[in-house]
Amino acid sequence: MKLFALIIVIMTGAALIYSTLDMPDWGDPNSPASLHVSPRYIEKTIEETATPNAVTSVLADYRGYDTLGETTVIFTAAVVCILLLRRIEDDKTL
Amino acid sequence: MIRLYNDLIIQTVCRIMIPLIQLFAFYVIAHGHYSPGGGFQGGCILGASFILMLIAYDINWIKRRFSENKNVILIALGVFIYALVGLLCIFLGKEYLNYSAFQKLIPIDIARVRALGTLIIEIGVGITVMAVMVSIFLNLITFGKHEKGEV
Amino acid sequence: MIWIMEILILTILLICALAAIHVKDLLSSAILLGAYSFLMCILWAEMGAVDVAFTEAAVGAGISTAFFIGAIYQTTRRTKD
Numbered sequence: 405m406k407l408f409a410l411i412i413v414i415m416t417g418a419a420l421i422y423s424t425l426d427m428p429d430w431g432d433p434n435s436p437a438s439l440h441v442s443p444r445y446i447e448k449t450i451e452e453t454a455t456p457n458a459v460t461s462v463l464a465d466y467r468g469y470d471t472l473g474e475t476t477v478i479f480t481a482a483v484v485c486i487l488l489l490r491r492i493e494d495d496k497t498l
Numbered sequence: 499m500i501r502l503y504n505d506l507i508i509q510t511v512c513r514i515m516i517p518l519i520q521l522f523a524f525y526v527i528a529h530g531h532y533s534p535g536g537g538f539q540g541g542c543i544l545g546a547s548f549i550l551m552l553i554a555y556d557i558n559w560i561k562r563r564f565s566e567n568k569n570v571i572l573i574a575l576g577v578f579i580y581a582l583v584g585l586l587c588i589f590l591g592k593e594y595l596n597y598s599a600f601q602k603l604i605p606i607d608i609a610r611v612r613a614l615g616t617l618i619i620e621i622g623v624g625i626t627v628m629a630v631m632v633s634i635f636l637n638l639i640t641f642g643k644h645e646k647g648e649v
Numbered sequence: 650m651i652w653i654m655e656i657l658i659l660t661i662l663l664i665c666a667l668a669a670i671h672v673k674d675l676l677s678s679a680i681l682l683g684a685y686s687f688l689m690c691i692l693w694a695e696m697g698a699v700d701v702a703f704t705e706a707a708v709g710a711g712i713s714t715a716f717f718i719g720a721i722y723q724t725t726r727r728t729k730d
Binding site for chain 3: 430431457459460
């Protein structure tokens, strides 16, 4: 059974490494990710948002909905932690 | 874990370190436009300073100054600030979370208005993340009892 | 010169990850995961993603190590398997 698991893992790893051969090089200016929307943000971020750090302007201004959802996820995590872990001692019904 | 040690060295080092950590956290939140950083990272550092305080000092002393009710209100307040900024943009006649609507309130350059809106929501995110980290750590380490004692 | 440093960091990263799985003491495992996060942070910063590196250093190495140690004190320190 361990041998079977090892074979599965090796095959999955080989498939993953084979698929990385088709990916663009690191920092390639002609890759699809840096051709469509990235130059627009890099060129316009100073004159539209007055924010030199493009990461902040994309995260909080252009993609504000994403950050709102992320904050809601953190809020939900805290609510679930309080619901699961908090114990009130003098309440005997819990 | 929550035994009270009253270790003089740890308490003195924490008393010196905690204000510096908090100052750095506020710098990270406020300076996120110009350098790496932002609400999430700054909130994490601010929460780490409160976690250091929880480790070093007596937990009842902490609870008198930073009670659980205030902490839960702070958790909700950050998300509320974020959503309120979005709703205010609707009431001022633009789309949700389009900060250029604030130009009606603050008549300056439209790019600077958007930078200001970004700063407000970064502060909201920072408040939420700080309170969440403190709440999770406190519930985890005292097993939900919020008091010191042998585990 | 930079690729030598990259290979070195990746080697230590692999050693940290394997050691975190194999060590019997859970506290050592948590500290090794913190070291893993810091090496990952150096790797992000070296690749130019400074914001990701900052998040990794604040969350991965700082807060989550504290959470792991807090969780270990609610259970036994040594693994059974």
